[in-house]
Amino acid sequence: MEILVCVKRVPDTSENEIALNPAGTDIERGDLVYSVNEPDNYAVEEALQIVAKVGGSVTVATVGSADDEEILRREMAMGAKNGVLISDKAFEGSDGKGIATILKTYVQKSQFDLILTGVQAEDGAAQVGGMLAAMLDYPFASLVNSIEVDDSGKLKIGRETAGGNQEMNEIDLPCVLSIQTGINEPRYVGMKGIRQVASVVIPTLGCSELGLAPNTVGEAAAKVKRLNYFVPALGKGAEILKGSREEKIDKLVGLLKTAA
């Protein structure tokens, strides 16, 4: 099976405090730690497990710039055979539909049986997978937490639904699935793996390679635009306890006694 996993480089929320920059125009990016979006990493692991079982290979692709190449390399160190950087100045400022349009063009020039995305990006809207499927006219399923492959040309998949339940579906190939965290346990990527792919060539595809008309993507074509970031006027919020740890514990114990 030839599997495409669309990945994104994002500020790592578990490693960062996200704050507004002093000008109030963007988040403060100076000290941010970036990594591959967590659900995307689970998607790559799932793809690797599938090809280990049925053969084929995994391609990871991202729409971005040279900075984003590092996550492609990391996923290749994990085992993805091919990495593709989809990049062009004309793509800057694309909204979700723009990104999906770009990916659609890449998919149509290739031969993939299965396309995976992560369920949502840290700075995203859980939209590109569903949009891509609709553009390609492939069936789609989001929040996928289990995939069973056989040789029938169909997959049996589980979707996470409310209350911890799992909705089981059968879906025809080719299809697009958005993957939820926890579907598997992503393998560790060590320095050795990173070194092995350090000099592998990652091709860059732009507008001309993809045959994309620049006016269909990018800022000018975007119909959904983020105007700013802001910290909302804090409502009631928590009473933040002050003092030494001991004093806070004192106060908390008092409160717990009243509450319980």
Place this chain on the structure above:
Amino acid sequence: MIPIFAYIEHQAGVADDTALELASAARAIDSGATPVAVVTGWGKDLEAVSEALGPSYGEVWKIAHPELAYPNAELVRKALLNVLPRGGVVLAPHTHFGTDLGPGLSIKLNSVFVSDVLAIEGAEGASLKIVRQEFGGQISAQVRCDISTGAVMNIRPGAFKPLEEVRAVGQVVDKSAEAGELTARRRYLETIVAEAADVDITKHQVLVSIGRGIQAEENIEIAEELAEALGGAVSCSRPVVDAKWLPKSRQVGSSGRTVKPRVYLACGISGSFQHMAGVKGSPVIVAINKNPRAPIFQAAEIGIVDDILEFLPELTERIRNPQTEQMTRKHFA
């Protein structure tokens, strides 16, 4: 006036709480809006929901089809494409179903898509300004959408107050004949219900809930000891289950259990809306987190900025040995 349609989720003949929230959201787009409720399904349950929505919505479009008895987003999308006019706004709740439906529907309708909408700040001609969040709720953003060819919007459950207006007349319009041929390349098989567990967190009055901040499986013991000292149980957020450190039955949230304790200690939990959606009944929420910007501090009553790995053991110690407090005071008085 742009036509607005609200997709109604329902179960066992009762509309979801989000049904009337969507009506409010429609008013925020256009104060004079008379949105149409759209309900898909089959049989008595569908009839009951459609009738019940009349007083709130004025007009209810009912789409009955045996294939829609279970809400398969791929089939619902096809039906909606056959029934809905183009150029309008379609509202659906931001849920496991709504997020499965929305993006693809927007592409087929050739309209924009907006996800997880928290607030609608107003429309100026074909431009709509909304508020949503990024980074697990750590920061908010104003987003402008060009809705000249319509929009599909997933609305955050609970973000809008349910509309309480009652109309004199509500009519149910049967649109079933327009649904068309409903086959899809994704077919629903069955639902596997979440397993029962040795510890039922929904039955506990005090929960010590842990998140990513617990950092390692061996640290969970710290939370267990505190829970024991308080006569409660340990629950958790998603990352702890993803790491396979606790079973899914301990997960609190929209994709896990709904709990109603008297006291909820959120330890090293960021406080995403999906997690907090599982905490009901207005308990005393105490948040302990290293990150002063964690969204949990908005939801909590009491906040402590500290490392749970150091704070919890000391808290447990104090609860077990109240005399220690007096001893300390005696020593340093």
